[in-house]
Amino acid sequence: MVSKLLLIRYEEIGLKGRNRYKFENKLISNIKHGLAPLGRTKITTLRNRMLLDIGEIDPGEAVECLRRVFGIASFSPVTRVEADEKLIYETAKTTLMEALEREEITPGENGKEISYRVTVKRADKSFPISSMDLASRIGAYLMDNIPGLKVDLHNPRMVVSVDIRQGQAYVFSETIPGPGGLPVGVSGKGILFLSGGIDSPVAGWLAMKRGIEIEAVHFHSFPFTGEKSKEKVKDLCRVLTNYGGQVKLHMVHFTDIQKAIHQNCPPSFRITVMRRFMFRIGQRIAENSGALALVTGESVGQVSSQTLENMAAINKVTVMPVLRPLITYDKLEIIKMAQKIGTYDISIQPYEDCCTLFLPKGPITIKPNMGKILKTESLLDVDGLIEDALEKTETFNFTWEG
Ligand code: ATP
Numbered sequence: 286m287v288s289k290l291l292l293i294r295y296e297e298i299g300l301k302g303r304n305r306y307k308f309e310n311k312l313i314s315n316i317k318h319g320l321a322p323l324g325r326t327k328i329t330t331l332r333n334r335m336l337l338d339i340g341e342i343d344p345g346e347a348v349e350c351l352r353r354v355f356g357i358a359s360f361s362p363v364t365r366v367e368a369d370e371k372l373i374y375e376t377a378k379t380t381l382m383e384a385l386e387r388e389e390i391t392p393g394e395n396g397k398e399i400s401y402r403v404t405v406k407r408a409d410k411s412f413p414i415s416s417m418d419l420a421s422r423i424g425a426y427l428m429d430n431i432p433g434l435k436v437d438l439h440n441p442r443m444v445v446s447v448d449i450r451q452g453q454a455y456v457f458s459e460t461i462p463g464p465g466g467l468p469v470g471v472s473g474k475g476i477l478f479l480s481g482g483i484d485s486p487v488a489g490w491l492a493m494k495r496g497i498e499i500e501a502v503h504f505h506s507f508p509f510t511g512e513k514s515k516e517k518v519k520d521l522c523r524v525l526t527n528y529g530g531q532v533k534l535h536m537v538h539f540t541d542i543q544k545a546i547h548q549n550c551p552p553s554f555r556i557t558v559m560r561r562f563m564f565r566i567g568q569r570i571a572e573n574s575g576a577l578a579l580v581t582g583e584s585v586g587q588v589s590s591q592t593l594e595n596m597a598a599i600n601k602v603t604v605m606p607v608l609r610p611l612i613t614y615d616k617l618e619i620i621k622m623a624q625k626i627g628t629y630d631i632s633i634q635p636y637e638d639c640c641t642l643f644l645p646k647g648p649i650t651i652k653p654n655m656g657k658i659l660k661t662e663s664l665l666d667v668d669g670l671i672e673d674a675l676e677k678t679e680t681f682n683f684t685w686e687g
């Protein structure tokens with residue numbers, strides 16, 4: 286029988302006082318939200334753990350979902366029994382037999398013994414036997430009742446664990462890693478500049494990993510950039526919802542701003558001026574939605590527009606913290622992460638980005654001259670252009686689809 290109960294562990298760092306409740310409540314709602322499309326669930330909190338009852342949900346599908354819920358350090362399918370010595374022995378035996386069967390291992394086959402170990406955690410000190418004592422008693426019971434086993438405390442093939450809490454024993458043989466991090470939402474909201482390229486979705490995912498809820502902004506130059514490139518960005522948002530419940534997307538009509546820059550700005554620093562517009566608009570959207578930071582997919586030196594000098598020139602238009610989670614990553618490292626989280630295949634679909642479209646063929650200034658930038662911007666109706674772009678902005682909501 287496959288267990289319907291899962292014991293969920295989370296890290297305790299930083300979980301003091303009121304933060305602890307905030308963290309736990311967010312984690313509970315994110316788990317429930319993630320599993321909701323699959324069926325009904327019930328979660329109870331134990332000390333430093335949660336117990337999830339997945340009801341009718343397919344355990345394999347539940348596991349796949351939980352692997353993506355930030356804040357979960359690890360989890361185990363468990364059998365729960367009353368904390369009674371005999372019951373624990375029996376349950377440990379069935380748990381080990383099921384694990385052997387699942388892994389198609391027959392102890393003693395061809396004269397080969399299978400190594401095992403028993404670990405016991407006793408959070409409930411009212412249980413009369415010490416952890417060490419109980420572990421060796423269970424170990425002996427298993428040895429007596431399943432032929433072909435041998436004890437190995439250091440590098441065992443099989444591990445049977447017993448966790449005793451609040452009068453109950455939780456018995457398990459599997460520990461599945463979660464993604465770690467903090468539950469999405471505990472750290473507030475950030476505005477993610479989502480381009481459709483490889484980097485920015487990964488930057489968003491990393492921000493989510495630290496508990497930041499993402500609201501995405503995409504700048505498009507319709508009709509110069511097509512409907513397809515908009516769809517692509519929506520698809521990326523859908524993937525991100527798998528990790529964070531919901532993602533709002535603002536599609537900003539950037540065409541007129543691009544044209545104004547093209548007409549008034551010397552080619553070599555067009556991109557810097559353009560990014561300054563993006564940041565100003567991002568800040569406006571953040572103010573409306575209560576976001577506390579801007580998030581980009583920049584990595585220092587990856588392209589000539591991503592120098593520290595350019596970043597400084599861009600940052601000057603905003604007072605908000607600008608998070609660049611990828612700042613120190615190499616392209617190959619970013620690609621690997623994109624593949625792992627499922628955005629890579631979408632990102633590499635061919636598309637026209639608003640940036641590439643209006644950019645000069647020649648080199649981009651890596652050390653922008655602030656005086657020249659400000660002079661160019663004074664030729665533009667910056668506020669009017671921004672108001673206009675915001676007015677034409679469309680907003681979409683994506684929620685976790687399981
Ligand atoms: P990406 O792979 O994320 O597109 P990139 O390596 O192509 O990044 P740039 O084109 O220089 O780098 O863009 C740097 C960052 O600016 C992007 O990571 C993204 O956060 C933001 N950005 C660029 N273009 C757009 C856009 N059209 N809409 C929203 N954000 C954008």
Ligand code: MG
Binds near residue numbers: 480483
């Ligand atoms: Mg790009």
